[in-house]
Amino acid sequence: MDEIIEQIKQKLKEENKETLHDLLLTYHPYDLAQAFAHLDIEEQEQIKQILNPSELSLIFSYLDVEDSLPILEHFNEQDSANIISHMDPDDATDLFQALEEEDQNKVFHHLNQEAASDIKELTRYQESMAGSIMTNHYFSISNSMLAKDAMKKLVKESSEQEVIDVLFVTDLSHHLKGILSLQDLIIASKEEPIQKIMKKNYKFIQANDSIYKAASLIKEYHLNVLPVLRKKELVGIITIDDVIDYIDDETTEDYDKLAGLSGKNTNEFLSMFRSRLPWLCILLLLSFLVSTILGFFEDIIAIATSLVFFQSLVLDMGGNAGTQSLATTIVSLSKNELDQKKEIHRHLQKEWMTGFINGILLGIASFVVTLIFMSIKHTQDPKIMISLIVALSMMCAITLSNFIGSFIPIVLQKIHIDPAVASGPFITTLNDMFGVALYYTLAYLILVLGGVIS
Numbered sequence: 001m002d003e004i005i006e007q008i009k010q011k012l013k014e015e016n017k018e019t020l021h022d023l024l025l026t027y028h029p030y031d032l033a034q035a036f037a038h039l040d041i042e043e044q045e046q047i048k049q050i051l052n053p054s055e056l057s058l059i060f061s062y063l064d065v066e067d068s069l070p071i072l073e074h075f076n077e078q079d080s081a082n083i084i085s086h087m088d089p090d091d092a093t094d095l096f097q098a099l100e101e102e103d104q105n106k107v108f109h110h111l112n113q114e115a116a117s118d119i120k121e122l123t124r125y126q127e128s129m130a131g132s133i134m135t136n137h138y139f140s141i142s143n144s145m146l147a148k149d150a151m152k153k154l155v156k157e158s159s160e161q162e163v164i165d166v167l168f169v170t171d172l173s174h175h176l177k178g179i180l181s182l183q184d185l186i187i188a189s190k191e192e193p194i195q196k197i198m199k200k201n202y203k204f205i206q207a208n209d210s211i212y213k214a215a216s217l218i219k220e221y222h223l224n225v226l227p228v229l230r231k232k233e234l235v236g237i238i239t240i241d242d243v244i245d246y247i248d249d250e251t252t253e254d255y256d257k258l259a260g261l262s263g264k265n266t267n268e269f270l271s272m273f274r275s276r277l278p279w280l281c282i283l284l285l286l287s288f289l290v291s292t293i294l295g296f297f298e299d300i301i302a303i304a305t306s307l308v309f310f311q312s313l314v315l316d317m318g319g320n321a322g323t324q325s326l327a328t329t330i331v332s333l334s335k336n337e338l339d340q341k342k343e344i345h346r347h348l349q350k351e352w353m354t355g356f357i358n359g360i361l362l363g364i365a366s367f368v369v370t371l372i373f374m375s376i377k378h379t380q381d382p383k384i385m386i387s388l389i390v391a392l393s394m395m396c397a398i399t400l401s402n403f404i405g406s407f408i409p410i411v412l413q414k415i416h417i418d419p420a421v422a423s424g425p426f427i428t429t430l431n432d433m434f435g436v437a438l439y440y441t442l443a444y445l446i447l448v449l450g451g452v453i454s
Contacts, residue, residue, distance in 0.1 A: 004035045012046055021050050033062035041074050048079065057086035065098045072099070081110030089118035089135045090242055097123065130214045131207030133246055134228045134236030137161050140168045141194060143177045148190035166225050168234055169198045175232040178202060204229050205238070212335055215243045286429040290436055297440035303453055306381040307443055310370060310390045311436070317362060318397035318435045319428035325351050325405030326427050333409060333419050348406055355402025363395035385452050393439040400438070401431045
């Protein structure tokens with residue numbers, strides 16, 4: 001990438017527009033986009049004067065929206081509109097929606113009619129709906145055509161479409177009747193009716209369905225493109241790259257939330273500060289509660305100081321188990337696998353049983369390790385009883401943490417809160433509260449009430 005940037009900078013210094021234009025077009029649009037983002041404002045302006053709007057739109061199609069916005073700040077409304085007008089509808093809509101509302105109004109008046117219509121259509125859908133990432137750049141043919149007529153239309157209009165390897169067959173009402181591969185059209189006889197060679201057993205999705213449903217269909221049936229319908233009418237298509245981009249963005253966002261961050265994880269200082277501080281404040285409050293609970297057990301800690309050595313062991317394992325359960329639950333929720341009560345009950349039961357079995361096995365292991373450690377350390381505290389406390393606490397903490405990690409995201413979704421905000425740090429800190437109370441309560445019951453120590 002550094003080499004490409006240096007080559008571009010060198011050509012800019014030579015001020016030979018024709019040579020620079022030829023050089024820029026030799027790069028893949030992705031490489032050119034990454035290099036463009038690293039140029040200064042004056043250099044970007046020079047390139048803007050050399051490339052036409054269609055060529056510039058390719059650069060912005062390969063840039064993240066967050067990287068595109070600072071560049072567009074130095075473009076006037078007409079130039080911004082020209083770029084957005086030449087982008088694919090789904091990419092254009094993403095970039096347009098990221099603009100400030102005032103800028104949207106200014107840019108919208110300069111968009112060409114087709115782009116304005118596309119953006120109006122796509123913005124009617126929520127971000128999670130399949131219709132929000134579809135494009136209307138597809139090739140459709142009438143079911144009343146012959147193969148030769150379809151081929152003539154394809155040759156004439158193919159340059160305007162994003163996908164031509166799959167053709168969509170519609171009737172006069174634009175209702176989808178079938179699909180036809182380019183290969184089947186090429187090998188068909190000229191006089192063969194489209195209705196005879198099209199496939200009627202195709203997969204489709206409704207515009208209001210979730211993007212995850214679209215992703216599942218594309219994955220399960222190995223599709224490169226999926227038609228999007230509004231009832232029976234064909235309104236667009238979703239390509240595999242659009243789904244991958246969306247899932248990648250959603251995964252990154254969920255990882256941020258699992259880490260206790262809100263919003264986008266950017267390198268901007270203020271953005272990082274605002275996204276992390278609220279969660280840190282919440283976690284600080286919960287940590288104070290953990291410390292308060294510890295304060296209630298000062299006497300038992302003073303009597304059996306060895307308990308402190310194994311506190312972190314119990315809490316860390318509980319936190320790890322809770323985070324694992326949280327991750328699997330969020331994945332299941334995102335795939336709409338927990339929509340029914342029966343599915344929720346089955347999932348909670350499975351997580352509880354997993355935690356219980358793991359808790360028993362790790363409890364036994366911790367009993368042995370604790371006993372060996374205390375024997376080596378030659379502590380005066382009751383070795384077997386302390387080891388038993390650690391083992392029982394481990395078993396209960398892991399079982400409880402597994403349940404909490406799966407239960408909380410489900411509850412949050414039911415009250416219409418993004419379950420990913422039940423982040424790893426939040427679950428871990430919550431488990432610490434229960435783990436500390438459980439650990440020292442067991443210690444009190446076994447050591448004090450059990451008469452082991454006085």
